[in-house]
Amino acid sequence: MFQATRRRLALWYTTITAVLLLFFASGVYLYVRSTLIERVDDTLNHVVEVVTRSLIIEPLDTTPSELHVNIESSFRDNSDTVEDDHIDLEWFSPTGKLLWSTLSEPLNIPIYPNRTGETVYVSPDHLLRQVTERVEIGRHVMGYLRVSHPWFEVTKPSRQLIVDLSIGIVIMLISVAGIGWFLSGLAIEPVRESYQRLKQFTADASHELRNPIAMIQTNVQVALADPEPIPQHYRQQLQIVERLTRRLGRLVDDLLFLARQDSGIVQPHFVSVPLDALLMDVIEEQQLVAASKDIILSLDIIEPVINTTAETAEDIFTMQGDWDELARLFTNLVSNAVQYTPAGGKVGVKLQQIGRNNHFQLQVKVSDTGIGIPEDALPEIFHRFYRVDSSRTHSKVAGSGLGLAIAGAIVEHHQGQIQIDSKLNQGTTVTVTLR
Known part of the structure; x- marks a missing residue:
C-alpha cells in the first residue's frame, strides 16, 4: 500500500516537473527562434538600405528626360560582399522582369514588396527568408530589389536547440524522478x-x-x-x-x-484446492442454518462441455490457493446470503469455468432472494465496519461489518475479483472470479 502511494507521489513530482519543463523549453525555443528570425530580417533590411543607397541612376541615352539604373555599375561591388554572407540579390524592372541576379537559377517567385520579411518555399529542402523593396524616385518606379537569405540559418540552430533542450529535459526528469x-x-x-x-x-x-x-x-x-x-x-x-x-x-x-493480512506476517500457503469439494463442504455446514429458516440452499456445478480425459476432468475446478482462506471466504458469503434471506427464500451457489483462448478462470456466484442492498451503498460495502442500515442488524447473529472486508482481502490475496450486484427487496448476487 505504501509503496503504491510512494510511486504515485514520485510520479506526480515527475509529471508536474515535466509539464513545467515543457512550458519552459517551449518558451525558450520560441524566444530563440523569433530572435534568430529578427536577426535575419535586420540583416536583410540592412543589405537593402546599403544596396539602395549605392544604386547608380543615369538618364537614358535615347531619352535623357527618363532615368534608369546602371545595373553593372550598381551591383558590381555588392555581389562579392553579399555572397560572403550567404545573401542573394535580385533586381527586377518596373514591370517585374528579372534583370540581374546572384542566383544560379531564377526562383520564379512573384514579387511582393515586403520590408518585414517573409518565408518562401522553394523546394522541400530549400526555404528562403526574403525582403523586397520597391525603388522609387519621386513617383517614378525604378525597379524592385529582392534580397534572400537561406532559411537554414534559422532552422539549423533551432534544431540544435531542440536537441539540447530534449537532452536537458530527459536528464532533468531522470534526476527529478530519483529525487522525487x-x-x-x-x-x-x-x-x-x-x-x-x-x-x-x-x-x-x-x-x-x-x-x-x-x-x-x-x-x-x-x-x-x-x-x-x-x-x-x-x-x-x-x-x-x-x-x-x-x-x-x-x-x-x-x-x-x-x-495479520495488513501486516503481511501471514505467509501464503498455497496448495492445489479442488474448489468444487470446498464448496460442497461449505454448503454442508450451512445446510442446518438454512433449514432452520426454511431456506432452500443449493449448489450447482456446471461442467464445461469439452473432450477431456478422466484426469483432466478432475482438475477442471482445481486452483492454487489457501484452503482455509477460501473456506472462510465462501462461508462468509453463503452465511450472509442465508442471514439476509427471509424464510421461504432461496440461496444458490454456482461454480463454473469461464474464459477463452486456453486462459480459464473459475467463477463462483452466490445468489439469494433476500432483502438486497441499496444502490448507493454498494461502493461502501467492502469498507471495514460498514453497515448498510439498522434494518439489516436486527438479527440475533448480526455481523460486525467485517465479513465483506475479509472477503475482499482474501480475494485480493488470491489475485481475483469480487463483484456485487443487488436490487433492493429482490436479492443479491456476489460474483467471485479466481485464477
Whole structure:
C-alpha cells in the first residue's frame, strides 16, 4: 500500500516537473527562434538600405528626360560582399522582369514588396527568408530589389536547440524522478511507522483478547451445563452473556485476521484446492442454518462441455490457493446470503469455468432472494465496519461489518475479483472470479 502511494507521489513530482519543463523549453525555443528570425530580417533590411543607397541612376541615352539604373555599375561591388554572407540579390524592372541576379537559377517567385520579411518555399529542402523593396524616385518606379537569405540559418540552430533542450529535459526528469522517489520515501515514512504501530497494536490487542473471551465463554457454558437447577432469569442472563461472548470472539478473530493480512506476517500457503469439494463442504455446514429458516440452499456445478480425459476432468475446478482462506471466504458469503434471506427464500451457489483462448478462470456466484442492498451503498460495502442500515442488524447473529472486508482481502490475496450486484427487496448476487 505504501509503496503504491510512494510511486504515485514520485510520479506526480515527475509529471508536474515535466509539464513545467515543457512550458519552459517551449518558451525558450520560441524566444530563440523569433530572435534568430529578427536577426535575419535586420540583416536583410540592412543589405537593402546599403544596396539602395549605392544604386547608380543615369538618364537614358535615347531619352535623357527618363532615368534608369546602371545595373553593372550598381551591383558590381555588392555581389562579392553579399555572397560572403550567404545573401542573394535580385533586381527586377518596373514591370517585374528579372534583370540581374546572384542566383544560379531564377526562383520564379512573384514579387511582393515586403520590408518585414517573409518565408518562401522553394523546394522541400530549400526555404528562403526574403525582403523586397520597391525603388522609387519621386513617383517614378525604378525597379524592385529582392534580397534572400537561406532559411537554414534559422532552422539549423533551432534544431540544435531542440536537441539540447530534449537532452536537458530527459536528464532533468531522470534526476527529478530519483529525487522525487527519495523525498516521497521521507514524507511517507512517519505515516508508515504510525500505521505499523497501529496494526501491531490491533494484532496484539486482538491476540490478547482471545484468551479472556474464551475463558468467559467456557465458564458460562460450564455454568449452563451444571446439573444443579439454576433460576430461569439467571439462565437467560447467562445465555445472553454466552451469545455476546461468542459474537465478541468472532469479532476478535476477524480483527486478528485483517491485522495479520495488513501486516503481511501471514505467509501464503498455497496448495492445489479442488474448489468444487470446498464448496460442497461449505454448503454442508450451512445446510442446518438454512433449514432452520426454511431456506432452500443449493449448489450447482456446471461442467464445461469439452473432450477431456478422466484426469483432466478432475482438475477442471482445481486452483492454487489457501484452503482455509477460501473456506472462510465462501462461508462468509453463503452465511450472509442465508442471514439476509427471509424464510421461504432461496440461496444458490454456482461454480463454473469461464474464459477463452486456453486462459480459464473459475467463477463462483452466490445468489439469494433476500432483502438486497441499496444502490448507493454498494461502493461502501467492502469498507471495514460498514453497515448498510439498522434494518439489516436486527438479527440475533448480526455481523460486525467485517465479513465483506475479509472477503475482499482474501480475494485480493488470491489475485481475483469480487463483484456485487443487488436490487433492493429482490436479492443479491456476489460474483467471485479466481485464477
